[in-house]
Amino acid sequence: MTDHQAPFDALALRSALGAFVTGVTVITTQDASGKPHGLTANSFNTVSLDPPLILWSQSKKAGSYDTFQQAAEFAISILAEDQIEVSARFASKQPDKFDGVTVERAFCGLPVIAGASAWLYCRTVSRVDGGDHTIYIGEILKIARSGRRPLVFGGGQYLLAQPHHAAMHSATVPTGARQRHAVQLCTPHMQRIAEELDITICAAVWGNAGPTLISWETGPTSVLPSFPLGLVLPVTSSATGKAFAASLPPATTGPFVERELAAALVPQAEAAQQWQATLAQVRASGVALHPPTRFWNDEMLITVACVAVRGSDADAIVAMSAVVDSALPPPVLERACDKLKEAAAKIERLLGFQAELTPAGFLS
């Protein structure tokens, strides 16, 4: 074999290849003595529908390599999302991987993994040399599907297969699931912004006790003290509360606001006037800000910027907040505001929000 210098190292290669997400299979066969062999493989892919062909590749170093070289047939179990242990077992060098694993033989005579998402029975039609691997092409002779959700693998870790909410038209989302749909649309944006700016982003909904934190996403080093989920925030003195109050009907937020303003140190009329000015500012800028505060367990001084995400009825469904260490330079907060507003606008489009439907009083 020629020795050649690749312009990248093995780690970078693995990392780039890991961006391609796959399912996880266990490929099984048996040797001439009837002993079962199997290994975990994610190199599986479809080749052709007519004739029905698939491929997978096996490392020449695999213990079962000689067996698969000889095998005229093999079976593929496409693992289900709760089969990580099976995947780990068949990726190991354990002498009897089949011990304690429930297999079925009725499907094709070869052992296949019970409880998988789908099964294929194949005849080896070709073995192609592929560097340190051999590529097997198999003709599919028989298929079965369980309907269970498949296990996913990417970036060196196991993942779950979930429908992408951005691909769902909001009109098809049942009314009762709209809030959850909106929250799920926010999640990838929150993850991206948290990673890009290395800050913490949290989401809140308007719960029965007011603005309630429901999720956190953190950047590579932005780990804040463990904020709990379910924390209820004040309306008039938190960025999240202000963002909600600026885009929810006064009938919803009014009782909370009145109670908080009644406890204010300044005269009532002045407090109410200041509050209206705050709401007008939030509506005009699209962002609610809260100045540096010690929060939760007082470990860090944080500045918060919050943007509401409105649905088709123009009411805020979720509020996304950037929680920024106050020691960071101001541009970090500015960029967070821009990114949150940009993300909220995209999500609102998917939720069917139309600015012109916003009640007139809200735009004051």
Ligand SMILES: Cc1cc2nc3c(=O)[nH]c(=O)nc-3n(C[C@H](O)[C@H](O)[C@H](O)COP(=O)(O)O)c2cc1C
């Ligand atoms: C998610 C995952 C995917 C894998 N995909 C492959 C693959 O496509 N081909 C391969 O040869 N090994 C693959 N492996 C590694 C083998 O499963 C592992 O080397 C196993 O020990 C081989 O079994 P054997 O030595 O008994 O043949 C994968 C492992 C994991 C965890």
